[in-house]
Amino acid sequence: MRVSQSGSVFTLAWEDTNVDGLSFGGDFNDLIINVELGNIPGVNQLVAIDQGEDQRELLDLTQLPGQQVTADFTVNREAALDNFVGFYRIDDEDGQIGSLNPGDAGYAAAALGRRVLTDLDLRVADGATESFSGTLDVGFLYAPFIIANGTPEQLLDQDTNNDPEIYFPFIAGNADGADHVRLLGDNVFGFEDLPGGGDNDFNDIVVQINFTLV
Numbered sequence: 001m002r003v004s005q006s007g008s009v010f011t012l013a014w015e016d017t018n019v020d021g022l023s024f025g026g027d028f029n030d031l032i033i034n035v036e037l038g039n040i041p042g043v044n045q046l047v048a049i050d051q052g053e054d055q056r057e058l059l060d061l062t063q064l065p066g067q068q069v070t071a072d073f074t075v076n077r078e079a080a081l082d083n084f085v086g087f088y089r090i091d092d093e094d095g096q097i098g099s100l101n102p103g104d105a106g107y108a109a110a111a112l113g114r115r116v117l118t119d120l121d122l123r124v125a126d127g128a129t130e131s132f133s134g135t136l137d138v139g140f141l142y143a144p145f146i147i148a149n150g151t152p153e154q155l156l157d158q159d160t161n162n163d164p165e166i167y168f169p170f171i172a173g174n175a176d177g178a179d180h181v182r183l184l185g186d187n188v189f190g191f192e193d194l195p196g197g198g199d200n201d202f203n204d205i206v207v208q209i210n211f212t213l214v
């Protein structure tokens, strides 16, 4: 059998005699099979499969095989505020956490309690770009959050006077009722850090994620 390739088409050509060089042999046309490879979605496409709608700036790892994926983050900042971006596990595409929905009392604390990649602080200096890498468990949905000019610790401590604003892709979860997360591409999230949408440039933090199966 001989194999040749033209683009996505592989040709398998068989010779059915073992007498080479004779008129009835060696022509490798006794059986020919063309195999065309279809478009096999990559892991990044699978994660992004439900992205694209207004409040669907989510990571869908429910369809991935295996146990974990490596997530490589590229984080860029164009903002005066020192923002903090993270991700948390949600139970459905509307952001539910147990019995809590976005906007319910205690939702922000519950979201921070579900925070993943807790050893990664996705924050960079203004105008800077940095790379981070971590692993995520497959089989779950994750949503991003942005804390404007603050940290999770400030929201979780006992002092309510130092609480920064936290924003989610789910408008109901945002105190100002404004959109603060926008999809800029597959697994590319742009965040707006100002109350009420501010200048709406959605580049105050930009997080791009590339997934690979472990």
Ligand SMILES: [Ca+2]
Pocket: 153, 154, 155, 156, 157, 158, 159, 160, 161, 162, 163
């Ligand atoms: Ca506080």
Ligand SMILES: [Ca+2]
Pocket: 054, 055, 056, 057, 169, 179, 180, 181, 182, 183
């Ligand atoms: Ca949005």
Ligand SMILES: [Ca+2]
Pocket: 192, 193, 194, 198, 199, 200, 201, 202, 203, 204
């Ligand atoms: Ca902005």
Ligand SMILES: [Ca+2]
Pocket: 078, 079, 201, 202, 203, 204
């Ligand atoms: Ca900006």
